[in-house]
Amino acid sequence: MTNLRRGRSFRLLAGGLGAALTLSACMGGTTDSGKDAAAGYDPKAAVTITWWTGQPEEQEKVAEQLAADYHTAHPNVTIKVSPGAPTTDDLLTKLSAGFTSDSYPDVSYAFGNWAGDLGASGKTQDLTSYVNDAAFDWNDFPAAAREVATADGKVIGIPALVDNLALIYNKKLFDAAGVAYPTDQWSWDDFRAAAKKLTNKATNTYGTAYSVSGSEDTTWHLWPLLWQHGGKILDGTKPAFNSDAGVAALETFRQMAVDDKSMYLDQTDEKYAPLFNSGHVAMMLSGPWSLLEIKEAKLAYGVVDLPGYNGDHQTVSGPDLWVLFDHGDVNRAGATRDFTKWLTSKEIDPKWNLAVGNLPLRTSEKDSPEFAAYVKEYPGGQKFFDNLANAKQARPTAPGYEVLSRNVGDAIAKVMQGQGQPKEALDEAAKKSADALVN
Amino acid sequence: MALTFAATPRTHTPPPAQRGPRGRALRRNLTGWAFAGPATAIVIGLSIFPAVWAFFISRAKWNGIAPATQVGWRNYQLLLQDPDMIAATKHTLLLTALFVPGSIVLGIVIAIALNQKIRLIGFYRTCIFVPYVASAAATGILAGFVFNPQFGVANDVLRHLGLPQQQFLENQHQAIYIICLIALWGEVGFTTVIYLAALQDIPKDLIEAARMDGASKWRVFRHVTLPELRPVTVFAAIWQTITAMQLFDLIYTTTRGGPLNSTQTIVYYIYELAFQTQRLGYGAAAAYLLFIVTLLLSLLVIWYSRRRGSEVF
Numbered sequence A: 001m002t003n004l005r006r007g008r009s010f011r012l013l014a015g016g017l018g019a020a021l022t023l024s025a026c027m028g029g030t031t032d033s034g035k036d037a038a039a040g041y042d043p044k045a046a047v048t049i050t051w052w053t054g055q056p057e058e059q060e061k062v063a064e065q066l067a068a069d070y071h072t073a074h075p076n077v078t079i080k081v082s083p084g085a086p087t088t089d090d091l092l093t094k095l096s097a098g099f100t101s102d103s104y105p106d107v108s109y110a111f112g113n114w115a116g117d118l119g120a121s122g123k124t125q126d127l128t129s130y131v132n133d134a135a136f137d138w139n140d141f142p143a144a145a146r147e148v149a150t151a152d153g154k155v156i157g158i159p160a161l162v163d164n165l166a167l168i169y170n171k172k173l174f175d176a177a178g179v180a181y182p183t184d185q186w187s188w189d190d191f192r193a194a195a196k197k198l199t200n201k202a203t204n205t206y207g208t209a210y211s212v213s214g215s216e217d218t219t220w221h222l223w224p225l226l227w228q229h230g231g232k233i234l235d236g237t238k239p240a241f242n243s244d245a246g247v248a249a250l251e252t253f254r255q256m257a258v259d260d261k262s263m264y265l266d267q268t269d270e271k272y273a274p275l276f277n278s279g280h281v282a283m284m285l286s287g288p289w290s291l292l293e294i295k296e297a298k299l300a301y302g303v304v305d306l307p308g309y310n311g312d313h314q315t316v317s318g319p320d321l322w323v324l325f326d327h328g329d330v331n332r333a334g335a336t337r338d339f340t341k342w343l344t345s346k347e348i349d350p351k352w353n354l355a356v357g358n359l360p361l362r363t364s365e366k367d368s369p370e371f372a373a374y375v376k377e378y379p380g381g382q383k384f385f386d387n388l389a390n391a392k393q394a395r396p397t398a399p400g401y402e403v404l405s406r407n408v409g410d411a412i413a414k415v416m417q418g419q420g421q422p423k424e425a426l427d428e429a430a431k432k433s434a435d436a437l438v439n
Numbered sequence B: 001m002a003l004t005f006a007a008t009p010r011t012h013t014p015p016p017a018q019r020g021p022r023g024r025a026l027r028r029n030l031t032g033w034a035f036a037g038p039a040t041a042i043v044i045g046l047s048i049f050p051a052v053w054a055f056f057i058s059r060a061k062w063n064g065i066a067p068a069t070q071v072g073w074r075n076y077q078l079l080l081q082d083p084d085m086i087a088a089t090k091h092t093l094l095l096t097a098l099f100v101p102g103s104i105v106l107g108i109v110i111a112i113a114l115n116q117k118i119r120l121i122g123f124y125r126t127c128i129f130v131p132y133v134a135s136a137a138a139t140g141i142l143a144g145f146v147f148n149p150q151f152g153v154a155n156d157v158l159r160h161l162g163l164p165q166q167q168f169l170e171n172q173h174q175a176i177y178i179i180c181l182i183a184l185w186g187e188v189g190f191t192t193v194i195y196l197a198a199l200q201d202i203p204k205d206l207i208e209a210a211r212m213d214g215a216s217k218w219r220v221f222r223h224v225t226l227p228e229l230r231p232v233t234v235f236a237a238i239w240q241t242i243t244a245m246q247l248f249d250l251i252y253t254t255t256r257g258g259p260l261n262s263t264q265t266i267v268y269y270i271y272e273l274a275f276q277t278q279r280l281g282y283g284a285a286a287a288y289l290l291f292i293v294t295l296l297l298s299l300l301v302i303w304y305s306r307r308r309g310s311e312v313f
Helices: A002-025 A057-073 A089-100 A114-118 A143-148 A171-177 A188-198 A216-220 A223-228 A246-258 A272-277 A288-296 A330-343 A349-354 A365-366 A369-377 A381-390 A401-416 A423-435 B021-057 B073-082 B082-114 B120-131 B138-145 B153-160 B177-199 B203-214 B216-246 B251-255 B266-276 B278-306
Strands: A049-054 A075-081 A107-111 A159-163 A166-170 A205-212 A264-268 A282-288 A302-306 A318-325
Touching: A002 A365, A049 A318, A049 A330, A057 A330, A057 A349, A075 A288, A075 A330, A075 A349, A089 A107, A089 A114, A107 A114, A107 A159, A107 A330, A114 A264, A114 A318, A114 A401, A143 A159, A143 A282, A159 A246, A166 A381, A171 A188, A171 A282, A171 B177, A188 A205, A188 A246, A188 A282, A205 A216, A205 A223, A223 A246, A246 A401, A246 A423, A264 A272, A272 A282, A272 A288, A272 B278, A282 A288, A282 B138, A288 A381, A302 A381, A318 B138, A349 A365, A349 A369, A365 A401, A365 A423, A369 A381, A381 B177, A401 A423, B021 B278, B073 B082, B073 B278, B082 B120, B082 B266, B120 B177, B120 B278, B138 B177, B177 B216, B177 B251, B266 B278
Parallel strands: A049 A075, A049 A107, A205 A264, A205 A282
Antiparallel strands: A107 A318, A159 A318, A166 A282, A166 A302
């Protein structure tokens, strides 16, 4: 009896181990065959492709309409449209589950900072030669967006959304404090002086605001200053943001937050925009996505370039992507390419991005009637569009950026709340990030 | 990773019948498995199997997308020197050290109060238990309103009392205590109910006998009631320790580990590693460390209580 039991539990254990080993094989990815995913594609073949939009309800409706339009024009291509996940954030988890169970889509929305990880999955299409075809007009997309779509030297997707940071200000608060409006030529010293004058303890008004939640929202607001000072985020695969440039950049914000107390420090990412809209924050460094709510709050506002250092006003862009996946079927791959090309073309994109309140993807859309209507509805829209030219550098697409971002965010939060000095905090963040970036 | 206290069946199988022992045994076996099969499949498929797989993940560097690299025990070695992990451990220990005795003492006090024969006792008992029934997520969102530094009720009360305004959840030195307070509010109903049951289980003649011998109320409580409650206390201590160590939803809905990571507990750190920064291997290793520590702690308490002669498990 005892022997029998031992044998049984041994078999159970062995079975469990075997199954787990099989599973751990699922942790692997596919290696690139080096062959073009759509070589010999037949545009007439009947195919069904899956499109994960990552969009909330209203935008999703627009997407479904576009897919239906495409099907009418190309009856042999059926597009299965769905948001893919409850929120855009969840798409990455859904994609990684999809890779394991082999049920990933043909094209999916993706945040720009996922590009490195997705590129390393080995399931993406290599679009490098496709987009470099003259008919595609790849250079019509902003440079920063093109850079984000390129992971490890390969183009893995087409930009889906472009944006950037600029300085949005509340005119009424400037008038009340008797301070001159910001200009495109402002330096960070001008910004600091104005913020100090606009801060009023009695009315709970702050000159400006900064998120100290330690998320990417905390981190990416620092990058434009770093770049303006001539610094870099990475040097190869080594963190380089703790250079003198990085320290000077963070010191600018530290002085405002700690010495002047002219910055509202938001612990959540979510409070500073509503406070701006309700007239408690005079200036905010934000992007075009803020315009809709500002408009709803009926605020008199203006938009100018980010303040600069030594006349350099470059900003940061956070482009998102349509990432195209390979299923080993040339017709599906080819049809997916053609569909995405159509979606991001200068004829169709106004019906998508401009219709849902985003900036146009392609520079050539600036003459379209949809763009004229957009600028009329959102007066700051033109500035944000022009500001795309100031987005000269992109955030790294290397795997491990997420970890780096978290560490830098923590460092910034610490310094802004008076719990550390820029140099030490950034050095510590660099030390902690080094391991995640290098295997 | 919940601990399951499964009872081992100790019944002996009856001696096989004379006729057709093989066929019958087979049928009996099959019938048994038909009953036990579905549940076994669920437990193996949804608990044991992922747990085993997580162990394999914990020995790799993997983000869920790109191919994994086997790194042996490196994740565990890194964890032991990770300053964030050490900070998270300190926060978890602080939370546990406040929460477990707090909920036990409060539970006993409230249970004694609710054990009196007064009017509307059923209503009072319900009131105490309701927060436990509410989900921790709802509790957290509610508490976020109450402790909001600008518009919350808590600061209003302080203002009326003429006390200085506080930052509560937005202050790195206060946040963890406020979280503990909210957790106590939500969980004290549970300890109250089990102590209430235990109090009513104490034989009346024991207390009466003590009274007859002239013991004061306090001495009856100290020398009769408390010793009688010991098995329940051991159970409550283990249970509440596990609850405190796995506290996640409350932190997620109130501070998300902030400000300045001052409320980042081990479980929240695991979540952040695995699902925010996609370091699945490192996160799985942290989860395994937590599992081992919880297991050892539970075994220690059980061993100690068995030595003291009060067997609860």
